Amino acid sequence: PQDPGPDMAGVRAALTEATELGAPGAMARYDGPDGALSEVVGEREAGSGLPMDTDAQFRIGSVTKSFSAVVLLQLIGEGAAGLDDPVNDHLPGLLPDDRITLRHVLNHRSGLWDYSNDMFTQTVPGFEAVRNEVYPLQDLVGLSTAEPLTVEPGSAYAYSNANFVVVGLLVEHLTGQSLAEAYQERIIGPLDLAGTAYVHPENTMPGEHIDGHLTPDEAGQPLVDSTEQTASWAQSAGAMISTPGDLNRFTSGLLGGELLAPEQLDVMLEVMPTDDTGTRHYGLGLRRYDLSCETSVFGHTGTVQGYYTYAFTTEDGEESLAATANTSNNGVVNTALGETLEAAFCGAEAP
Ligand SMILES: C[C@@H](NC(=O)[C@@H](C)NC(=O)CCCC[C@H](NC(=O)C[NH3+])C(=O)[O-])C(=O)O
16 A cells, blocks of 8 residues: 555654653654654753754663664674674673573573662662763673573573673674774764764763653652763663654664665564564564554664653664653653654554
């Protein structure tokens, strides 16, 4: 059937719902064969009257995991490592179990404990305790390996930020570069992502940016401005900043074959179910969502204090959508924001 094109009214309705449910602002940008379409609702800073702006930077959280996975897969394609190598072959003694491979940390089947569960049991105190800290990646791995594995390596999907901290250490080790240099040289430069940066350990966003607002656990408490933060607890698992247009350029370039050789892109897309809905899957640093209109979209979600993000594209990379809301710790906002995917990729209901 003729692709109906994006239902931008539906995208706007989802963004509006996200703001009605607690986000000061929300925005989305669709890029397709006929160009770009954007929608902005609400404010970039609560009470400021300043509108959201799809040219502005924000914190993309775990969408960073897809950037980290691309770099490691490029290195694998260059022969610097094997996907089924034990991590400990490259980083001796790092992990407590030699059976954990590069594939396991890329597809969340290592069993490594997610230390962020301990950090953020209480949302605002946990955030305040870490927001300006700077952690060596090894120390974050240490927080994980202080706890037992949650599953036998390779036996089941168990999402953990620790996995992509290990990916970051592998990238540093295999390139001899910093993460910032590796992201810049291998992704940001080649795709000319002028609004994308790995600013860690800085706690500010250099350019025009969106403010983040963390929702406290206690109902009725005021939002906490979380704009300034190092995100050092996340780093290669969640510390990147970007813009909606750059995220669309990244996801469409990735699925369009501009960043990985076919062999590595194919293995990145080898997904397994992450829940029992049958519509949510994870490959290597990449999610696949199966939408109601028989369309599958590929990308990643992000949750970092003050920011929810969705960044997805079609399998051919022809259509992409990036959406963000500037609050977090508010599940109904996240769910509403996610409705932009159906509107953008399944388009307007047939009249
Ligand atoms: C889900 C998403 N994951 C990420 O983006 C990673 C970087 N974020 C997290 O693991 C959430 C940390 C807590 C956030 C905090 N929540 C709490 O503190 C809860 N007590 C908040 O909501 O801001 C993904 O992979 O798709």
